[in-house]
Amino acid sequence: MSSRSEPVAEPNHARRFGLIWLAATVVATPLVILLIGPIMPPGKATEQAAGQVTDNTVLLGMATPVLLLVVLYLAYAMICFRQPKGAVLEGPAIRGDARVQTTWLIVTSALVLSLAVYGTLRLLSDDGAGSGSGPTPLTTPKGPKLPVQVIGQQWAFTYRYPTYGGVEVPHLVIPKGKMIELHVTSLDVIHSFWSRQLGVKADANPQVDNIAFVEANRVGAFDVRCAELCGLWHGEMFDHGRVVTPAEFETWIHQAQVTYGPATKALPPYSTTYLPEPTRRGG
């Protein structure tokens, strides 16, 4: 059993641990990016979702060295600084280390600020990275766009196509390969239109036209959920949509105009927002 009166020659822990961490980082980070990156959510069903996969991979790549630092140091401390069995020892007093503290501050600040810059640039991209960009987005994608209105209400989403006579339908259908301009609003409380596969999430606020862009690059089904606690059936406020070929879309929308003709006649003229009427209950 060693005692304080018998100093033990300690190795240079900082250098040794630094080398271990560096080696692990050099090996693990590329592996993580290459192996986990491709399977990161939300998939690549749309251009926006694919962009989010890239974003998540960047985050993962930057987080991996930090995670390794924490986990490896924990393991290192448990192994190398373990108290000898049967001994009651106090470790050496730890004082502040200006080099360590400065390095830590600089590195963590650089990480966070670089991610902030990266996130801002992504949000300023033409399509807003699939996020709701408000009624007047700073940037918009070039080329033709198909406007589709998403209407949240307790407790269902409905969808209106202003360029097809303002027909409203209960399920979202969009054509592949066409930029969709989603106008998200609500008739009552705050909802949030979220489709994981589409890579779109936009708040649905009453009296607000929240615009988001999405372009699907493969046909198939997708889910829609409300992502804002909105009352009793919030958890049940989900829906399924479809991405179809442009030809199928044209066929479907013309059929929908016929099917929902009576309801379309009763609808108010298309508007980006609607007053939450009626506010009374008859008597």
Place this chain on the structure above:
Amino acid sequence: MIVSPALGRGTRAAPETDGAAAVTPEPVKSFMRILSQSSKLGNPRAWAYIEWQHGGSNCFIGRRFELLGSGLSLFAKKLIGVTTAVAVVGALLGLYVAGWATSFPKEVSASAAPASSAGANLTLETVAAVGAKYSSHPSWVSYLVRTGGRWQRTTDFKLPANSVVSVTIYQFDSPTGLRNPFMSQVQGTVGAGAMLDGKPFNAIPPEEASHTFAIPELGVFVPLAGVPEEAKHPCEEAPCEPSTTDHRTITFSFRTGNKGRYRWQCFVPCAAGWYFGNGGPMQTLGYMDGFIDVV
């Protein structure tokens, strides 16, 4: 010495602080004296010595209790006490909330349809005020279901899978108007239509809607027209009988599809006195929303 007066003030026993053995079996006579003394002091060691009194096979338990009672610091004992109290209170609160959250009205099975038509019948009514007989919220708007010849307040229905369900709704409430006129069209029913007072219809003016019967997951939306304001014999409170009060009768059929649990709801903001008409009975199971168990 085994018991110290200091024990009553929540400090460690003297023998322990001295490093001596904490527990020493003593003769019963001696024990009785100590027990009496320690009980007055509120000494947790008393439990340990009760075990010692029995001697023999219970010694181990006694020793364990002794260690539990005296080996912990005051802080640790307080921590255990507070944690236990919080856990107990939390469990009681959880039980209360769970009981409240699961105290839904009883599920009602739809009546079997005549042998000539496979499926089931469901008879409902909508009332402007559910009344004190049915609810502690007598002024709330509500659906009721006809079962066993009586009206019952429940919104949990059991229906057969892959069958046609014939629904009859007696509508006794006046119009409120739809927030989204899209719901004014009948959707998802057999034949894409319904009957209103014996006449077929596939849509109503949105402002005339009093309620809707909608199962979003099955794509079923049926608007229920309201009783005109000028009706001479309105029903003010449940139960409302079609034979004696003014009402609208809506009938339709829909297919249930596969087994599962589907929610249904009213899409008219019909909750009087609540913010934008969507509170109270619209946010509480058993009034304007419920489940359909397809079995």
